[in-house]
Amino acid sequence: MKQILVISGKGGTGKTVLTSSLAALAKGAVLADCDVDAADLHLLLHPVVKEVQDFWSGQKAAIDDEQCINCGRCLSLCRFEAVKTLKNQDGSLKKLAIDPVACEGCRVCYYTCPVDAIRMEDRLSGQLFISETKYGPMVHAKLGIAEENSGKLVALVKQKAQEIAEAEGKTWLIIDGPPGIGCSVIASLAGVDLALIVAEPTLSGIHDMERVMDLAVHFGVLAKVFINKCDINWDNTRTIEEICQKRGIEVIGRLPFSEEVVRSLVAGVPVVKFSQGEIAEEIVTLWRKIEAIFGEGVVLSGKKEQRF
Amino acid sequence: MIVSVASGKGGTGKTTVAVSLALSISEEEVQFLDCDVEEPNASIFLKPQIEEALPVSIPVPRIDQEKCNFCGKCAEVCAYHALAVLPGKVLVFPHLCHGCGGCSLLCPQGAITEVGREIGTMEIGRSGDIEFIQGKLNVGEAMPAPLIRAVKERARKSMNSTTLTIVDAPPGTSCPVIEAVKDSDFCILVTEPTPFGLNDLALAVEVLRKLGIPFGVVINRSGMGNDKVDFYCQENNIPILLRIPFDREIAVLYSQGIPIVQGKKEYMERFRGMMNRIQELLLI
Numbered sequence: 222m223k224q225i226l227v228i229s230g231k232g233g234t235g236k237t238v239l240t241s242s243l244a245a246l247a248k249g250a251v252l253a254d255c256d257v258d259a260a261d262l263h264l265l266l267h268p269v270v271k272e273v274q275d276f277w278s279g280q281k282a283a284i285d286d287e288q289c290i291n292c293g294r295c296l297s298l299c300r301f302e303a304v305k306t307l308k309n310q311d312g313s314l315k316k317l318a319i320d321p322v323a324c325e326g327c328r329v330c331y332y333t334c335p336v337d338a339i340r341m342e343d344r345l346s347g348q349l350f351i352s353e354t355k356y357g358p359m360v361h362a363k364l365g366i367a368e369e370n371s372g373k374l375v376a377l378v379k380q381k382a383q384e385i386a387e388a389e390g391k392t393w394l395i396i397d398g399p400p401g402i403g404c405s406v407i408a409s410l411a412g413v414d415l416a417l418i419v420a421e422p423t424l425s426g427i428h429d430m431e432r433v434m435d436l437a438v439h440f441g442v443l444a445k446v447f448i449n450k451c452d453i454n455w456d457n458t459r460t461i462e463e464i465c466q467k468r469g470i471e472v473i474g475r476l477p478f479s480e481e482v483v484r485s486l487v488a489g490v491p492v493v494k495f496s497q498g499e500i501a502e503e504i505v506t507l508w509r510k511i512e513a514i515f516g517e518g519v520v521l522s523g524k525k526e527q528r529f
Numbered sequence: 530m531i532v533s534v535a536s537g538k539g540g541t542g543k544t545t546v547a548v549s550l551a552l553s554i555s556e557e558e559v560q561f562l563d564c565d566v567e568e569p570n571a572s573i574f575l576k577p578q579i580e581e582a583l584p585v586s587i588p589v590p591r592i593d594q595e596k597c598n599f600c601g602k603c604a605e606v607c608a609y610h611a612l613a614v615l616p617g618k619v620l621v622f623p624h625l626c627h628g629c630g631g632c633s634l635l636c637p638q639g640a641i642t643e644v645g646r647e648i649g650t651m652e653i654g655r656s657g658d659i660e661f662i663q664g665k666l667n668v669g670e671a672m673p674a675p676l677i678r679a680v681k682e683r684a685r686k687s688m689n690s691t692t693l694t695i696v697d698a699p700p701g702t703s704c705p706v707i708e709a710v711k712d713s714d715f716c717i718l719v720t721e722p723t724p725f726g727l728n729d730l731a732l733a734v735e736v737l738r739k740l741g742i743p744f745g746v747v748i749n750r751s752g753m754g755n756d757k758v759d760f761y762c763q764e765n766n767i768p769i770l771l772r773i774p775f776d777r778e779i780a781v782l783y784s785q786g787i788p789i790v791q792g793k794k795e796y797m798e799r800f801r802g803m804m805n806r807i808q809e810l811l812l813i
Binding site for chain 2 (some may be wrong): 264
């Protein structure tokens, strides 16, 4: 089983559009959405949820008002500004309370409270879904609002997806990655066979592509670049190609900007299933090239064939 | 006043809106904080003169082998499994450490001190009259939140009662976003009129409601997809502050790193109008 991760650094470059189309083209794939903060792949693949699992992760502190003597020790020791002072109308201290959003569950307050007024509570941080789509099983998740530990939830999504792929003998695991270069991206990259970096020819896009490229290289993952909206700025497209050449990273394809993609989004359909034009053809070619990297498919020759 | 710009979905135009707003307001002192420390882009548009670059570190434990008796207390109290105690040896995993200070505080032998581990850089400078501060997370670092905290703390030093502080937030709905938008007086949510834009806008709205921060919406690339974002805002009583049309010329300006208010001067007035609208909303 080969794992293909679609990432970009910058948001909104077309990761999910591309992932959904690769999902539709791959035969025998398991799909995973690792953008657990703001997942969108379900809007194009319409998974039917088969199984829901609660994601418990970390803890948060809570103060027992009966026990608390307002000594303020927790307030002075907390490094996450999670202990709040609630005041009476006259400005005097009413009580201390934990801000569950700011609390990182470090337990310093719990261990140091002189009157044992603090308890630690397990934290329900999100939900994980195991689903079925037209194109194969899909694992996705929803991080609770304002929760942390997205990296751990990403790791769990990937683990479940791998288990399914192995149990069902699937050839591919196609993963929609999150934006950025932080914990959830690092968790997404673990064990991946190919990081497909979707770049756009804007100065921001180039900057962000280089950082995510550095990250893939840092973790020793094979990276290839796909340029989206290449006709927005040809100079920048050429700059991307030059950077990639210099760094020995292949540009594996490119797409012009197209309103067809917007229409496919609104229709809620992967663009390769929505239309048969230039855009769809380019993505089919991309998929053939990915297959060829891993020796799974036909080597490209001359004229592109339609494959729908 | 602190106005943050966030979005849920990435690539909707947070930086475009934040930069344009900063460049449109000239009456007050303006601070610009790029808190998208994983992928900071505002400097591409504001081209600040960086005057100072400071490493930002989080405190991680250092074990004094002379004093340590390998009792195991530090590993027991660490909620992040950043310490492991073996017979005659303590292992520290600095990448897992959140810097809470629990181990050094609770070590019975006083054998743990804290040393800084650099996670990124904070750059401070000026772009015209705008004070500019950005965080840049080192590649390979997982935790952006402490760097965002450092940027905001630095900004507080030069903030006064008339300063307008504009915070360019990262995408998403998890801890880095919270760190960036908390303490804001108002948050501008930038979205696009597509199913993705709507889905992620609704998530961002939940975050702001949870934090109790007033907010409004900017619809970027207006006219591109469908009307569902409009209906959603109407149904949920969310003010639409501004619409930026779906326009190839604007996309090209963006690609060149030119702020929309410089490429299309008429937008200056529209962004000022948006700021007035925000001030009115805060008075209600």
